[in-house]
Amino acid sequence: MSLLFNLLKTSEKSLRLGNLILIKNEQKIILDTPNCLAYTVRGCVPHLTPDNLHDIPLIEAVTVTLEHFIDVQPPPSTQFPGGLHKFLNFEKYFLFIDIRDSGNIKAVSSNADKYVSIYTNHGVRQVMFDSYIEYMNIYKPDVFASLADKITDEVPSLKRIRKSVDRTLKWLDNALSNVKEGIHVFGVLTGHNNKEERIRSAKETAKRNVSGFVLNGNFLGNTSRERINILKSSLDNLPSNKPRLAYGLGTPEDILLGVSEGIDLFDTHYAAKMTDAGHAFIFSLDIKNDLDSCKQQKTINLWDTYFRDDIQPLLVGCQCYSCQNHTRAYIHHLLNVHEMLATVLLMSHNLFHYTKFFKSIRESIDQGTFSSKAERFFKVYDDEYKQEKEMTENSTTVILN
Known part of the structure; x- marks a missing residue:
């Protein structure tokens, strides 16, 4: 399975027009960028069945959260033959997996060098870094995000931020060393609100053989401009030839600002949130x-x-x-x-x-x-x-x- 990212057009203002091409077996999926990945909860796009989703023609990719499947370990879904595409009826889609819910990251107990704490329906659980790679090798997604020591503290210390960057890079190296051939890894950028650490995270991640990058805009300010200004420290230090996926940027304003700074992919959590509130986009x-x-x-x-x-x-x-x-x-x-x-x-x-x-x-x-x-x-x-x-x-x- 191969994953190619082509930049078709760029400008001096960081605007990027491209496409992400996934080729596996006889299937070819082309995801034009900038674009979005359909947000899911427990493997389903909220309120929609797979048939409903198939009727939306421009949806080519979905993002799935391990946090929703791991009430017990190993997750029962790992016993299903054929991988997660077949298990969830997402065989025609580009499938991306991360461990935490990108649209609803809840503060949990601290992570440690060997595990990440997550929030499940049955309470807080810990996922060992080697178990995470084992699950990914069983699920066989097209792309997954490496484990990251995401900070949910309101005012973290510099020591905590540095530790977050170091742990995330260590877990990325482990993922790249142990993932099966044909499964692609996106490196997660950390550094919270510290410019120097965000730059270090971006530069060090870019040195690795990753297929793309993940940026997290959650907990980084109350306005669109505040979040983008912090993420810009990371974006300015990434190579141009690999895609960038961002969390926590869902409103139209977020998207326009993110696109103007060179972000290629977003999720659709905002659409689900507004649907739950009874609102329709106009x-x-x-x-x-x-x-x-x-x-x-x-x-x-x-x-x-x-x-x-x-x-x-x-x-x-x-x-x-x-x-x-x-x-x-x-x-x-x-x-x-x-x-x-x-x-x-x-x-x-x-x-x-x-x-x-x-x-x-x-x-x-x-x-x-x-x-x-x-x-x-x-x-x-x-x-x-x-x-x-x-x-x-x-x-x-x-x-x-």
């Missing part, structure tokens, strides 16, 4: 009019009684199954009677819309219009951007007066 990268008031919202809340008589689709013009067959009023009704079909239809729409958003990003990079479209997006949708602009304009007015 944002767009292609904004025609800054003053169009209906474009100020990124989502609509289908719990709102305003929609009880609204016979429009979730988003006019959307080609997803939900919008082609059902109305806002119907989904509002389903939510209020607690019918599970409500979240099925919402997730189908949100995931479809999310992948179309990435397609629009790729097209704008190819056409050289990404920067202008992203700037317009922030002007229309992003409250943080609006507040900063107002403060700048007010300060300028004071100076002029």
Whole structure:
């Protein structure tokens, strides 16, 4: 099995257009980047069956979390012949595995030199670093993330951050030495909020024979710009010829900022989170009019009684199954009677819309219009951007007066 990453177009502003090509047996999967990996819980995309997922045409890759399978050790799923693709009915997808839930990393007891602590439905468990590689060799994913000593402390000491980098590099070396041929490894970058340690982690990981890199934006600030500014220390010290996957960047603003700094892959946890809240995506990268008031919202809340008589689709013009067959009023009704079909239809729409958003990003990079479209997006949708602009304009007015 081979994994190739091609950069098709780059710019001096770190924008990257490429594709990730997986070839195994007679199967060839091409994942155009920037793109997303479908987030799963216990091996399923939330609210969707495999058949539902197959109806979303732009989904080519899924990410699976070992934390969801390991209530007991070894996980019962390791007894299933044929690997995790077959076990989960993900044979047509690019399958990526990590040990912790990228969308919901909970603070647990500290890690040690020989194990990582994880949070399961049956409480905290420890996974030995050699057991993790054993599980990966049985599951046979296309790619997995090496073990990482992720920091969940609010204010970690410099000693703790350095230890995190050292442990993660040690576990990466073990993974590369013991993984079976044909299974690819992404190195995880650590260093928390310390610039020097993030640079050290990035440079040392880049020296190894990894197939790509994983960056974790969780616990790194409250705003999109704060998280990206910290991750930039790592991104600036990575080779350009390997893909970068980022966690903790899910909102449209996160994605646009991440893409502008050279991140290639994201997960779809944000789509699942908004579906659980009863929201439908309506944002767009292609904004025609800054003053169009209906474009100020990124989502609509289908719990709102305003929609009880609204016979429009979730988003006019959307080609997803939900919008082609059902109305806002119907989904509002389903939510209020607690019918599970409500979240099925919402997730189908949100995931479809999310992948179309990435397609629009790729097209704008190819056409050289990404920067202008992203700037317009922030002007229309992003409250943080609006507040900063107002403060700048007010300060300028004071100076002029």
